Amino acid sequence: xxxxxxxxxxxxxxxxxxxxxxxxxxxxxxxxxxxxxxxxxxxxxxxxxxxxxxxxxxxxxxxxx
Numbered sequence: 798x799x800x801x802x803x804x805x806x807x808x809x810x811x812x813x814x815x816x817x818x819x820x821x822x823x824x825x826x827x828x829x830x831x832x833x834x835x836x837x838x839x840x841x842x843x844x845x846x847x848x849x850x851x852x853x854x855x856x857x858x859x860x861x862x
Contacts, residue, residue: 800847809858810855810858810859811858811859811862814858814859814862815862816862817862818861819859819860819861819862820860820861821856821860824856824859824860828849828852831848831852832845832848832849835848
């Protein structure tokens with residue numbers, strides 16, 4: 798996680814994205830959008846790197862499942 802106080806209690810990523818057939822290009826586009834939003838709101842570099850690491854760690858559970 799990100800170290801924040803909230804705990805995610807929804808479906809696991811594989812179950813949540815099953816059947817969506819998300820491509821790597823689509824996943825990378827979403828990552829770009831997320832990083833753009835973080836930049837827009839002045840989020841620090843350390844936090845952005847943490848978010849990026851989380852997004853990369855989830856990639857295999859989201860793409861083409």
